[in-house]
Amino acid sequence: MKKELLSGNEAVARGAYEAGVTFAAAYPGTPSTEILENITQYKEHIYCHWGANEKTALEEALGACFTGARSMASMKHVGLNVAADPFFSASYLGVKGGLIIVSADDPGMHSSQNEQDNRNYALAAKMPVLEPSDSQEAKDMVIEGIKLSEKYNTPVMIRMTTRTCHSRSAVELGERETPPEINYVKDFKRTMLLPALARPKHVAVEKRQKEIKEFSNQFKFNHIIEGKTRVGVIASGVSYQYGREVFKDAWFLKLGMPYPFPSKLFREFASHVDKIYILEENDPFIETFVQLEHTGKEIIGKDVFPLTGEMSTDVIHASLGEKDLTLKFDLNSIPKRPPTLCAGCPHTATFHNLSMQKLNVTGDIGCYTLGALPPLNAMDTCIDMGASITALLGMEKACEKAGKELNAVAIIGDSTFFHSGITGLLDIIFNKGKTTVIILDNSITAMTGHQVNPGTGLNAMGEPAPRVDLVKLAKDGLGIEHTYEIDGYDVKALKEIIKREVKREAPSVLVVRRPCALLFRGAQWSPMQVDTSKCIYCKLCTKLGCPAITPQNEKSHITPERCIGCTVCAQVCPVKAIQFVDENGMHIHDTTLEEFMKSKRGGKK
């Protein structure tokens, strides 16, 4: 058998291929993004696309499975909050083709706003949840999950975590199963959730869960590993791997499916041990079921192991008082390296203006959230995707009622706007809001690694796709008269228009456009330079937070390898000390990047 080192996400994609999945939809979100990205390599076999958000993606997968297609929807943990509505319905509705819902949780919050434990969703919606502990299991559980789904007429949730998504381990590759025939048959009783039809479905769901619970005692991913002592460990997910490293001689109850909980298997396991350690990340999910069994054994769970952050061998040892995790070298003594907006980022000039105008700014989630950090400090709130617009509408209405002024704008990225900003804009129109909404339109989902979105003009499979024009959408579609398009590199235009629109007694939408600087890198032109004889070191340019600009001997300096010539620093410089320099060393003032590139004076670096 061929073995390859795959990440958990690659393995899930491979599992979808081998399981005969023919439909996959997702919305990007770390750590889940690479699942769909990797599914695109099987696009001849699996139709796949990005949904506008997680809810649309899950509904699409559910619809696909009604036709008999084996289907998959993947998302990050908070994405399931957005998709919670169809998630609960899916449990009652059941499936025709198998349906896998992947939730990639983020213990440790490597790139998220919380660390919710989505196994709780499986419990609440009454659907089985699988937790792979490495890439091999990630692949196998997709295949077994599809079987489970079809056998018990239930969607199956797979709970990945950042560690299982992004670590690589050896995986044995297999063949693809032949997908079932696609055949949608009208069956109103099956696919409608009216109260009268849903009541018997709930009864069926409870019965199904009992059957799956019975089956969970034989399920191949739930098993006992014999030990040499009377110590036992119950573990799921990657915690199992840490456990095996630490508890060398213990008995293990490895739970690949923690819910429905295999009570019989647990009781058998418990008969061999006196003391049980439970290793799981975040909530005491398994522990709660263990406590309900009342075995009288000593249980060591979340009273000792942390509810927060990731598990690791170090965390286990430290929790047991076996290792001191105090750092010998104090990391607070060295500078951090926070991520920053890139050199040439089309979001920078907007934030510079918001900061200069000292506006209140409701923010959103994307690369542009970095505009909240120093030196720009230009964002006050970050709640969830889409909340910049709605939260500001609420703030404005509350202030208006009290007769208070609020100089504020909402700022949101294009992908986030498509995801859940549109509905907020509807609320503004409907409720006579006066909100100013700035859409930072780089025509891509940059933060999660440049996935296409409805404004890109390409689809997930790389084919040309219709492109939604944000200006038309706001102006002609929703009737927001004061909708304007502005160049993200035009500092002055941004300044004037923001100043004007904040004061306007009507809603406005400012679409700030420019492609992401990371995608624009191909064209690396002669950079900008600081004329040190002119530089008065006022630091206005360094306050842009551009990683290409650093102080050097009391002057600003531009690192040529990093500069892409966006000209924003040249525009904010009060003494015109920053300019393009062509290959002959000629200095060119007051030129836009386009003019400079057209003049062909800026050769490749």
Add this chain to the structure above:
Amino acid sequence: MKSIIISGVGGQGVLTASDLLSDVLLEKGYDVKKSEVHGMSQRGGDVISTINYGPQVFSPLPSLYETDYILSFEKLEALRNINYLSKDGVIMVNDYVWEPLPVAAGFEKYPENIEETLKKYAARVIVVPATDIAVELGNIRATNVVLVGVLAANMDIDKNIWVDIVRRKVPPKLIDLNIEAFERGYKYKL
């Protein structure tokens, strides 16, 4: 089980280097688990990739004070991970400074004498001007393969396996450049 940490700044090629390394270890017949943190790495944040290998490996993560090798693409990033190194550990570091934003913006100072500090925690410290070498070879992007060469020179795995993997994994046009880069790094044996 042995552990290696590869650290650096987003965009420097840390993940490519750790891919090469894990291929070498697999080829050698080890069980390998590799972990990396994605996310904001492209945005100039710090990046680390960790590899555990041995006859049988469970955990994908390294442990504090138990890691055998650190290969760092940038000096400050070597220091940031120093607590992981075991007292017998080897640290290989690119002689290259990339100021993080808080330093560039003048809020904080880049630490002085990093090499001296590293020496207090490591059994051996090997400093290599990998970026300079790559620039000299005509392509700054070869920095990662120079550093892979340094790692190869200081680990106990047949050189042929490394060369073979580099040949197989880099784009065909860049094979000669990368083999040269590897050889230049391979000279830094301590």
